[in-house]
Amino acid sequence: MCRNIRRHVIEMTYEAGSGHPGGSLSSTEIMVSLFFQVMRHDPQNPKWDLRDRFILSKGHVAPVYYAALAESGYFPVEELKTLRKLGSRLQGHPAYGKLPGVEMSTGSLGQGLSVACGMALAARLDGLDYRVFCLCGDGEMQSGQNWEAGMLASHYKLDNLVAILDRNRLQSSGLTEETMSLEPLADKWRAFGWNVLEVDGHDVRQILNACELSRSMKGPSMIIADTVKGKGVSFMENNCGFHGRCCTCDEREKALTELEARQ
Amino acid sequence: MTTAAQRSYFGKALVELGRARQDIVVLDADLATSTKTSDFASAFPDRFFEVGIAEQNMIGTAAGLAACGKTVFASTFAVFATGRCWDQIRQSIAYPGMNVKVVSTHCGISVGGDGASHQALEDLSLMRTMPNMTVISPADAEEAFKATLAMADWHGPCYMRMGRADFPLITGKEDEFQIGKANIMKEGKDVSIVATGQMVALALDAARILKEGGVNAEVVNMSTLKPLDTETLADSLARTRCVVTAEEHSIIGGLGSAVAEYLAENENYPLLRVGVKDSFGESGTPDELMHKYGLTAENIALSAKMVIGKKTKKRKGFLWRK
Numbered sequence: 001m002c003r004n005i006r007r008h009v010i011e012m013t014y015e016a017g018s019g020h021p022g023g024s025l026s027s028t029e030i031m032v033s034l035f036f037q038v039m040r041h042d043p044q045n046p047k048w049d050l051r052d053r054f055i056l057s058k059g060h061v062a063p064v065y066y067a068a069l070a071e072s073g074y075f076p077v078e079e080l081k082t083l084r085k086l087g088s089r090l091q092g093h094p095a096y097g098k099l100p101g102v103e104m105s106t107g108s109l110g111q112g113l114s115v116a117c118g119m120a121l122a123a124r125l126d127g128l129d130y131r132v133f134c135l136c137g138d139g140e141m142q143s144g145q146n147w148e149a150g151m152l153a154s155h156y157k158l159d160n161l162v163a164i165l166d167r168n169r170l171q172s173s174g175l176t177e178e179t180m181s182l183e184p185l186a187d188k189w190r191a192f193g194w195n196v197l198e199v200d201g202h203d204v205r206q207i208l209n210a211c212e213l214s215r216s217m218k219g220p221s222m223i224i225a226d227t228v229k230g231k232g233v234s235f236m237e238n239n240c241g242f243h244g245r246c247c248t249c250d251e252r253e254k255a256l257t258e259l260e261a262r263q
Numbered sequence: 264m265t266t267a268a269q270r271s272y273f274g275k276a277l278v279e280l281g282r283a284r285q286d287i288v289v290l291d292a293d294l295a296t297s298t299k300t301s302d303f304a305s306a307f308p309d310r311f312f313e314v315g316i317a318e319q320n321m322i323g324t325a326a327g328l329a330a331c332g333k334t335v336f337a338s339t340f341a342v343f344a345t346g347r348c349w350d351q352i353r354q355s356i357a358y359p360g361m362n363v364k365v366v367s368t369h370c371g372i373s374v375g376g377d378g379a380s381h382q383a384l385e386d387l388s389l390m391r392t393m394p395n396m397t398v399i400s401p402a403d404a405e406e407a408f409k410a411t412l413a414m415a416d417w418h419g420p421c422y423m424r425m426g427r428a429d430f431p432l433i434t435g436k437e438d439e440f441q442i443g444k445a446n447i448m449k450e451g452k453d454v455s456i457v458a459t460g461q462m463v464a465l466a467l468d469a470a471r472i473l474k475e476g477g478v479n480a481e482v483v484n485m486s487t488l489k490p491l492d493t494e495t496l497a498d499s500l501a502r503t504r505c506v507v508t509a510e511e512h513s514i515i516g517g518l519g520s521a522v523a524e525y526l527a528e529n530e531n532y533p534l535l536r537v538g539v540k541d542s543f544g545e546s547g548t549p550d551e552l553m554h555k556y557g558l559t560a561e562n563i564a565l566s567a568k569m570v571i572g573k574k575t576k577k578r579k580g581f582l583w584r585k
C-alpha cells in the first residue's frame with residue numbers, strides 16, 4: 001500500500017505540475033498506518049459521529065492525504081489526477097466541505113493542532129470516545145500557535161489527542177536546525193506535559209505500537225516520527241528541492257521505476 | 264509583451280539598497296527563495312535574519328530592529344503577512360510608527376494551484392484600514408523595483424504587495440514613480456479606468472478593446488492605495504465623469520472601496536468595481552482563475568461600457584441608478 005500511495009504522490013503532482021511531494025513521501029507510512037489500521041472510520045459514512053478525526057496540519061502535503069483517502073474509499077482513485085485543477089474537489093491545500101474525509105481547511109501552517117484540541121474537547125463534551133489525530137511538520141513547530149495548543153492540551157488533559165510529528169529535518173529553506181533550530185524537541189514537548197513517543201516513521205509496526213500505547217496513556221501524546229523527506233525515491237531523498245516542486249517527465253519515469261523495483 | 268516577476272526585481276532592489284545603506288536589514292519566514300529576499304541574504308548574510316515559520320515573531324522582531332534605528336524589510340506571502348500578523352503589525356509597527364516595510368508576494372488569485380488558503384484577496388483591505396500605514400501595489404516589476412527604493416526613503420510603516428506570476432512590463436525605467444502619486448497611463452475622455460497591480464496592464468488592453476468600439480478610455484495606474492491620490496482621481500473624473508476600478512483583490516476594502524469612499528463624499532459619478540466578488544479563490548492555472556473571476560480586459564471593457572451608460576442618463580438625484 002505504501003508503494004501505491006507513493007506512486008500516486010509522484011503521478012498526482014506531476015499531472016498537476018506543482019505541489020509538495022517531499023513531505024508527502026516522508027509521511028506515507030504515517031498516513032497508511034492511520035487510515036488503514038489505527039483510525040476508526042467508515043469511508044461510506046464520512047460524517048459518522050463516532051469516527052476518529054484526522055487533521056492534516058501541514059496542509060501542503062495534501063497529495064498523500066488525498067491518496068490515502070481515495071485508497072480508503074472516500075472517493076474514486078481516478079479523481080486523484082484532478083489535483084490542483086480548476087473545479088476539482090482536490091484543492092492545492094485541503095478544503096473543508098469540498099471533499100469527503102477532509103475535516104478542516106488547512107494550509108496556513110501552525111493552526112491544525114489548535115483545531116485538533118477543539119475536536120478533542122468536543123468529544124469529551126459529547127461523551128463520545130473518538131480520538132483525534134493531527135499530523136504536523138517539523139518546520140511547522142516553529143510557529144508559536146503549536147505551543148499554545150500544546151499548553152491547552154495538557155491543561156485540559158486531552159487523553160484522546162495524538163499528534164504525529166513528521167521529523168524529516170527539512171523545511172522550505174533547508175535544514176530545520178539551520179533555519180531555526182527546534183531541538184531538543186522531545187524534551188520541549190515533555191516539558192509541555194505531553195507523552196512523547198519516538199519512532200522510526202518509516203516502520204509501520206513502530207507507528208502502530210506507538211498509537212496503541214498512547215491509547216492507554218494519560219494526557220495528550222506526541223509521536224515524533226523520524227523520517228526522510230522524499231523517502232522512497234533516491235534522488236528525492238533529503239533533497240530540499242523537492243519540497244515544493246514536482247518531478248519533470250524524466251524524473252517521474254525514474255521515480256516510478258525505482259518505486260516499482262522496491263519491496 | 265515582455266513579462267517579469269515583481270519579486271525578482273524586488274530582490275534586486277534590496278541588494279542595491281543593501282549596498283548603498285548600512286541600516287537596511289531584511290527578515291524572512293522560511294520563504295526567502297520565493298520572496299527573493301534570498302538575493303539580499305546571499306549578498307549581506309549579516310543583515311539578513313531567517314526567523315523560521317514564525318511570521319508573527321518576524322513582525323515583532325522587525326519592530327524591535329526598527330526601534331533601534333534600522334530600516335527593516337520583512338517578507339512572506341501576502342496572506343500570512345497581513346492576515347496572520349495583523350495585530351502584530353497594528354500594535355508594534357503602525358501604532359508606534361516604526362520604520363518597517365512589510366513586503367509580500369503571492370497576492371491575488373494568480374497564485375494558481377495552491378488554492379484559496381494561499382490567495383490573498385483581502386490584504387489591501389487589511390492594511391488600508393490601519394492608521395499610519397502606507398499601502399503600495401505596483402503595476403509591474405519595474406515599478407516594484409522603484410517602489411522598493413522609494414519605501415526605503417519614506418520614513419514609517421509601509422505595506423507593498425506583489426504577485427507570484429510574471430506580469431507584463433508596462434512601465435519603463437525612465438518613468439517616474441512616487442509614493443502617493445497615480446500615473447495616467449493613457450489619456451481619454453469617456454471613462455476613467457482606475458487600476459492597480461497587474462490589472463493596470465489589463466486596463467490598457469481594455470482601453471484598446473474600447474477604442475475599437477469608439478470609446479476613448481483613460482487609464483490611471485493607482486500604484487499607491489494609501490494615501491490615495493485624490494487629486495489625479497478628481498482631475499480624471501472631471502474629464503470622464505464615470506469610473507471603473509480594477510484590482511486583483513476583493514471588491515470589498517481595496518481600491519474599489521477607496522474610490523467609492525472618495526466619490527461618496529465628494530462627487531456624484533457612477534462607479535463599477537471589477538475585482539473578486541466577495542469570495543475565496545480556488546486552485547487552477549492563473550489564466551483560468553483570472554477568467555473565472557472576471558479579472559479580464561474584456562470584463563473591464565464591458566464594465567466601462569455599462570458605467571458610461573449610467574452617466575449618459577443625466578444625473579437627477581439618484582435616478583440614473585434606476
Ligand SMILES: Cc1ncc(C[n+]2csc(CCOP(=O)(O)OP(=O)(O)O)c2C)c(N)n1
Binds near residue numbers: 166
Ligand atoms: C503560516 C505559513 N507560513 C509559510 C507557509 C509556506 N510553507 C509551506 S510548506 C513550508 C515548509 C514546511 O516545512 P515542514 O513543516 O517541515 O513540512 P515538511 O517538511 O513535512 O514538508 C512553508 C514555509 C505556510 N504554508 N504557512
Ligand SMILES: [Mg+2]
Binds near residue numbers: 023138167169
Ligand atoms: Mg519538515
